[in-house]
Amino acid sequence: AQSVTQPDIHITVSEGASLELRCNYSYGATPYLFWYVQSPGQGLQLLLKYFSGDTLVQGIKGFEAEFKRSQSSFNLRKPSVHWSDAAEYFCAVGARAGGTSYGKLTFGQGTILTVHP
Amino acid sequence: DTAVSQTPKYLVTQMGNDKSIKCEQNLGHDTMYWYKQDSKKFLKIMFSYNNKELIINETVPNRFSPKSPDKAHLNLHINSLELGDSAVYFCASSQVSGGFSEQFFGPGTRLTVL
Numbered sequence: 196a197q198s199v200t201q202p203d204i205h206i207t208v209s210e211g212a213s214l215e216l217r218c219n220y221s222y223g224a225t226p227y228l229f230w231y232v233q234s235p236g237q238g239l240q241l242l243l244k245y246f247s248g249d250t251l252v253q254g255i256k257g258f259e260a261e262f263k264r265s266q267s268s269f270n271l272r273k274p275s276v277h278w279s280d281a282a283e284y285f286c287a288v289g290a291r292a293g294g295t296s297y298g299k300l301t302f303g304q305g306t307i308l309t310v311h312p
Numbered sequence: 313d314t315a316v317s318q319t320p321k322y323l324v325t326q327m328g329n330d331k332s333i334k335c336e337q338n339l340g341h342d343t344m345y346w347y348k349q350d351s352k353k354f355l356k357i358m359f360s361y362n363n364k365e366l367i368i369n370e371t372v373p374n375r376f377s378p379k380s381p382d383k384a385h386l387n388l389h390i391n392s393l394e395l396g397d398s399a400v401y402f403c404a405s406s407q408v409s410g411g412f413s414e415q416f417f418g419p420g421t422r423l424t425v426l
Binding site: 231289 | 406408416
């Protein structure tokens, strides 16, 4: 069964600083990987995804993530954080159910990002 | 136009009651999902329907019964509510006919059982 670990429960950065949120996954086949963001009281918004191809993927709001198969990682990065980036970030791995295309997402426990002015 | 909508946004009820949460998507997707987010923000899939057919049922108590009248709607009915059912329930949808794809989430329904 697949699993996702986000080692950092809470990260605090200053506005303008760079950011890296860690994500490690466990899955026997080629993974479908996602990063979602959840602002307080809101639903989940997709930031970016990796299905295949270029291992560095660009997303919305200036975020990027790099898939490293050898490290089973899919870390999220942003060169300069804005105060509006404060939210909770979830990494997820998608797996096909029963050899079909019907997939389910398995989420990590989330990383809360606090941004100091 | 909201892509995935849920009603109600908040639901407060007593133990033992029966309640329903509705979900609608206007993205034309063929697959819909229910996820539960517990008090520690842990998200876990409950059900998945593809074209009104149940595909995924993740060891959810029988008190939870999803119903999909058509592929744009997936409702969740919960019988005999318990304190532990308090959580945020998210509906999601995706298009899988062309292969695995990302899921789009609704705003969530916060259920509080007293």
